[in-house]
Amino acid sequence: MKILEINYINFRNLIDRNVKFSPKINLFLGKNGQGKTSLIEAIYFSATGKSFRTSKNVDMIKHGKNKVGCYIEYEDRISKKNLSIKIDSLKKEYSSNRKKIPYDEFYGKVNVISFIPEDIELIVGTPAVRRKFFDGEISQGSEEYFKNLKEYNKLLKIRNKYLKEGNYKNEMFSIYQEEFIKYGARLIKKRLEYIKNISIILNLNYRKLFDNKKELSLKYSSFLGDIKKIDLKYIEDLFREKIKEEFFKEIRYGYSNVGPQKDDFLFLLDEREAKSFSSQGEKKSIIFSLKLSEIDMILKEKKENPIFLIDDVSSYFDSIRKENILEYLKKRDIQVIITSTDKMDIEAQIFYVKAGEIYENC
Ligand SMILES: Nc1ncnc2c1ncn2[C@@H]1O[C@H](COP(=O)(O)OP(=O)(O)O)[C@@H](O)[C@H]1O
Ligand SMILES: [Mg+2]
Structure with missing residues (x-):
């Protein structure tokens, strides 16, 4: 293009x-x-x-x-x-x-893929910065993800409202909750697939252009803990279980304490988190490699x-x-x-x- x-x-x-x-x-x-x-x-x-x-x-x-x-x-x-x-x-x-x-x-x-000095925030900034970024990138290549994300955010708002008002016994709450789980699981599944694919390309780009002695990877860190299978039904079940565990806390807090809006993406250089261990130069190279990998991902999705x-x-x-x-x-x-x-x-x-x-x- x-x-x-x-x-x-x-x-x-x-x-x-x-x-x-x-x-x-x-x-x-x-x-x-x-x-x-x-x-x-x-x-x-x-x-x-x-x-x-x-x-x-x-x-x-x-x-x-x-x-x-x-x-x-x-x-x-x-x-x-x-x-x-x-x-x-x-x-x-x-x-x-x-x-x-x-x-x-x-x-x-x-x-478009942009690379600006402020992008270093993707490593040193909060999880919210990374979520916003990856949600945007996945959406560029997948209209379906973009729509699911919108729907999920709507359901999250509704669920929070019910929790805040203490209406969790209302039968509509459980109907919304099932939808919340369904859409949340779709987001997690797509993020996992994306991370799996981009992580391989990321490592190749990093080694080719910057440092062939190190291994760079991207890991998804989820509120669900270790997700062993990229399978929708399996993720939905984990999600449902997690809600059961967290429910009393959620009622007490009055908002959702579960869901992909809690998750993070971690850059690991030789298995160590770049945020805490990589030099300034390495951080810049990691981000540049990430941007190149996004180019590859767009090429794959959009030809x-x-x-x-x-x-x-x-x-x-x-x-x-x-x-x-x-x-x-x-x-x-x-x-x-x-x-x-x-x-x-x-x-x-x-x-x-x-x-x-x-x-x-x-
Ligand atoms: N909304 C605006 N209207 C007019 N000037 C602006 C506006 N926003 C920023 N500027 C000015 O535009 C100039 C150019 O900014 P910028 O594009 O960041 O420059 P560069 O990247 O070349 O260093 C700056 O002097 C800035 O103060
Ligand atoms: Mg400038």
């Missing part, structure tokens, strides 16, 4: 314009504070409807304005298409080929490479490593959009970013 061009209006400090991309490597150079991250963010926003640096959409609107919009043209295996998104008076609107669509339909049409966005590459790697990585991506025919404060010795379409304006190097 390739993004051909973007148009943005009132996006942060960027001056409204149209930028056309090369299908290979695009390098945006500029000093700090010029708008490089904003440009990558605008692309990410156009593809996912979200920002990677704020949960408040209004932050993306240029100061002093009240709306923001982006339009992208892209090409997948089948044809050229376009997507647009706008926020106007706090309302978000999504369109595909100029027809309004709901978010569920918008999300997943254009697959198409996603677009790879890399922000501020100079803050991550030395120049030899940077060039190796880009050579590798180029060989795989992945479109890369990258920002850097320093020039790089690679074949790329070069742009300069200065005070929100983009200049092309012809």
